[in-house]
Amino acid sequence: MNTSMVQSKFLSHPEDIGVVAVGFSGGQTRVATSQLTKMAWQCKAGVDAAPKALIESGLLTQLRDELNYKLHGDDEVHLYTDLVPKEDPPYRNMKNPMAVSNVTQKLCDQVYSHAKEGRLVLTLGGDHSIAIGTIAGSAKAMRERLGREIAVIWVDAHADINTPESSDSGNVHGMPVAFVTGLAKEKKPEYFGWLQDDHLLSVKKLVYIGLRDVDPGEKRILRENGIKAFSMFDIDKHGIGRVVEMALAHIGNDTPIHLSFDVDALDPMWAPSTGTPVRGGLTLREGDFICESVHQTGSLVAVDLVEVNPSLATDHVGASETVRAGCSLVRCALGESLL
Numbered sequence: 001m002n003t004s005m006v007q008s009k010f011l012s013h014p015e016d017i018g019v020v021a022v023g024f025s026g027g028q029t030r031v032a033t034s035q036l037t038k039m040a041w042q043c044k045a046g047v048d049a050a051p052k053a054l055i056e057s058g059l060l061t062q063l064r065d066e067l068n069y070k071l072h073g074d075d076e077v078h079l080y081t082d083l084v085p086k087e088d089p090p091y092r093n094m095k096n097p098m099a100v101s102n103v104t105q106k107l108c109d110q111v112y113s114h115a116k117e118g119r120l121v122l123t124l125g126g127d128h129s130i131a132i133g134t135i136a137g138s139a140k141a142m143r144e145r146l147g148r149e150i151a152v153i154w155v156d157a158h159a160d161i162n163t164p165e166s167s168d169s170g171n172v173h174g175m176p177v178a179f180v181t182g183l184a185k186e187k188k189p190e191y192f193g194w195l196q197d198d199h200l201l202s203v204k205k206l207v208y209i210g211l212r213d214v215d216p217g218e219k220r221i222l223r224e225n226g227i228k229a230f231s232m233f234d235i236d237k238h239g240i241g242r243v244v245e246m247a248l249a250h251i252g253n254d255t256p257i258h259l260s261f262d263v264d265a266l267d268p269m270w271a272p273s274t275g276t277p278v279r280g281g282l283t284l285r286e287g288d289f290i291c292e293s294v295h296q297t298g299s300l301v302a303v304d305l306v307e308v309n310p311s312l313a314t315d316h317v318g319a320s321e322t323v324r325a326g327c328s329l330v331r332c333a334l335g336e337s338l339l
């Protein structure tokens, strides 16, 4: 491999990647294009569009042929339509709660089974609710394999740490961090009650980068739990280099890192085709730099790329630019740009 400069600390097969492609968007209900009926997101053409577009634009081929990784798992995209119940009324204010719970539970198993083999796991989403499954799977595998907790670097315009009660939208893609940290609790297995202690992430091991659209309730949660967060203000003030350095220092160098990258962390100039764009974001280079820096630690064990949604662009340039940006982020996290 041409990434041999970086020694992986926590992977027993650093040249192997477990790929999970999940075209699921039940964690968000905002649909910008056609007039859809209430539950029609299930069968909406293009729900599977993100992973498919990323794969069709050559991402996996590049990882295989240019970065010399051995890929395991998905060349095709899971839609998990079999896991979506016919009736799925709101529960504790959450929309599509059973569908999201079922899909993330299934994803947790998939991520876990790659991670326990000592592979890096790459998940191509889907909306950010899927991180409930990917982080739960990583956390459990690292506890079992290494007896270690994981850290999460969450790169996003949003904190996604609403509890069902603090959320205004009821969209579960705004809640994944609350569930995986145990700040949102639920006993019923069909509503995320399947999350056990060994699936959870400590709030001390969580770091945000890129925040700029945080709900008042979320600000309170961040403050009350002393969660480390670098907003766009911090990036303007210190520069991206210093911010990433501080984020990594917070985690320490003996902790496996799960990178969860929401493409809406990037400014809409680079990634317009996403469900909840917010102006004033990261440049593509700043996004790539975060990924490169995390790669360089040798601690990376999992990457999520989420919220790429080609069907939301007003023109195909916007869609393909967003896909291109997403591919770039993933390749940087996997060591492409190091000489």
Ligand SMILES: NC(=[NH2+])NCCC[C@H](N)C(=O)O
Pocket: 127, 128, 129, 158, 160, 162, 167, 168, 169, 170, 171, 173, 174, 175, 213, 215, 262, 264, 275, 276, 307
């Ligand atoms: N993954 C995302 N794009 N999340 C956006 C969340 C927006 C808002 N905070 C909410 O709770 O609904």
Ligand SMILES: [Mn+2]
Pocket: 156, 157, 158, 262, 264, 265, 276, 307
């Ligand atoms: Mn976001």
Ligand SMILES: [Mn+2]
Pocket: 128, 156, 158, 160, 173, 262, 307
């Ligand atoms: Mn997000």
